[in-house]
Amino acid sequence: MEPTNTRRRLLAGLSAAGTAALAGCTGSTPFVGRRLAESRTIDPEDAAAIAITGSAGDLTVTGDDREAIGLEIEKQSSSIRTDLEALELESTRDGDVLELQATYDGDTGWFESEPAMDLDVALPEALSVDRLRTGTGQVTVTDVTGDLEARSSTGSVEIRDVDGTVTAETSTGGIEIEDVAAVGDVTASTGSIEAAVPAIDGDTVLSASTGSVEVALSPTIDADLEARTGTGSLEIDADGLGLEEYRREDDRVSAALGEGGPRLRIETSTGEVSVSALEE
Numbered sequence: 001m002e003p004t005n006t007r008r009r010l011l012a013g014l015s016a017a018g019t020a021a022l023a024g025c026t027g028s029t030p031f032v033g034r035r036l037a038e039s040r041t042i043d044p045e046d047a048a049a050i051a052i053t054g055s056a057g058d059l060t061v062t063g064d065d066r067e068a069i070g071l072e073i074e075k076q077s078s079s080i081r082t083d084l085e086a087l088e089l090e091s092t093r094d095g096d097v098l099e100l101q102a103t104y105d106g107d108t109g110w111f112e113s114e115p116a117m118d119l120d121v122a123l124p125e126a127l128s129v130d131r132l133r134t135g136t137g138q139v140t141v142t143d144v145t146g147d148l149e150a151r152s153s154t155g156s157v158e159i160r161d162v163d164g165t166v167t168a169e170t171s172t173g174g175i176e177i178e179d180v181a182a183v184g185d186v187t188a189s190t191g192s193i194e195a196a197v198p199a200i201d202g203d204t205v206l207s208a209s210t211g212s213v214e215v216a217l218s219p220t221i222d223a224d225l226e227a228r229t230g231t232g233s234l235e236i237d238a239d240g241l242g243l244e245e246y247r248r249e250d251d252r253v254s255a256a257l258g259e260g261g262p263r264l265r266i267e268t269s270t271g272e273v274s275v276s277a278l279e280e
Contacts (some may be wrong), residue, residue, distance in 0.1 A: 034115075035076045036084050042069040042091070047098035049130040049146055050123065054102030056136040057116040058155070063123050063143040070122035077115035087115045097130055128164070138173070156191070165201050174211070192271070196278055197221070203263045212271040216278040217241060222258035230269040240277035 044050070050069070052059060064070070075084045092099045102117040116137065123129070128146025132139050136154045143161040150157050150166070156173035159166050159180065167184035168175050174191040177183060182199040185206070192211040198218045206215055212232070217225075219241050227236060229251055236253050238246050243255035253275075257264065266273060 034084055035074060037075075038071075038073045040071040040073065042071065042100075044069055044098055044124065044127055046096070047093070047127065048096040049098070049128045051097055051099040051130045051132070052101075052119065052121065053099065053131070053133040054117055054119070054135070054137075055104060055114055057102065057134060058118045058137040058140075059132055059134045060120045060138075060140045061123060061129060061132060061142070061144060062121070063125050063145070063161075066122060066124050069124065069127070072120035074118040075115055076118070084115055087117055089117065089119075098127075129162075198278060198280070200262060200264060203265075205265045206267075207265070208268040208271060210270045211268060212273070213266055213268045214272075214274045215266050216276050217257065217264075218278045218280060220258065221264070222261040223256075223264035224260050224262070225255050225257045225264050225266070225275075226253070227266045227273050227275055228252040229267065229271065229273045232268065232270065232272040235272070235274045235276075237276040241275070 052061065073089065075087050077084060087102065087104045090101050090103055092101065104114050123144060129141070129144045129148045130146060131149040132141065133151045134155065137152060138155040139150045139152050139157045141148065141150060141159045141162065145163040147164045148162055148166050150159060151169045152173060154172045155170060157168045157170050157175045159168060159177045162180040165182040165184050166177055166180045167186065168177065169187045170191060171189045172191060173188065175186055175188050175193045177186065177195040179196065182201050183195055183197045184201060184204060186193055186195055188208045188211055190210045191208065193206055193208050193213045195206060196216045200221060200223060206213055225243065227234060234251060234253060238255070241257060243257060246255040247253070266275060
């Protein structure tokens with residue numbers, strides 16, 4: 001049976017209940033442009049998972065003891081001429097996955113960028129997270145379930161307390177991962193990576209182009225470890241990890257972690273690589 005898609009507008013205009021127009025910041029530094037803030041709740045109905053995507057803006061997702069999805073939304077633009085009503089959050093259902101997507105169908109003038117939508121999302125504990133994506137902004141995830149994919153084109157990614165396998169990617173920004181069930185591929189083009197890795201699921205790569213990579217591995221992992229750096233120091237805690245078949249060149253280390261197994265590659269082109277034992 002083909003999955004049914006239903007599409008409905010969630011944020012439809014400035015007159016919706018709970019919407020507040022903010023002319024500037026409450027702090028000492030004035031905000032030049034426009035802002036709109038709103039609080040909403042959404043019934044997930046029978047959805048088992050959620051995906052949240054958008055063109056620009058910070059995305060914060062936190063698990064909570066609740067039945068409905070809670071949303072704190074702030075739209076903002078550096079131009080007072082931007083039509084913030086044209087920036088909306090839409091809902092699409094595909095099978096048991098509920099997707100929330102920020103879309104903008106307004107005009108963008110010379111020297112203007114599209115407006116941003118910051119989302120602070122509180123999720124019911126029973127709703128797992130499938131993927132989180134933003135073009136420009138920080139992604140922060142805490143205390144959720146599901147095999148999670150988090151991605152930002154320009155912005156950092158911070159993931160903590162996830163009961164599932166986590167993959168993460170950013171072009172410009174750092175990545176931090178801790179207290180998760182397992183770690184998949186993690187990539188930062190320009191930025192550092194800090195990851196606590198209790199388990200992996202098949203071949204796994206943690207890679208930065210420009211930035212340090214600091215990884216704490218559980219000694220219970222069975223993997224064929226490869227670590228290297230193009231320019232920078234390479235520090236491996238061989239004794240703490242109980243590595244076997246340890247081989248080292250100037251900028252490269254290979255060894256068997258546990259009984260060996262899937263390929264685990266940890267690398268950076270420019271920066272330091274540090275691999276130590278995860279304290280459990």
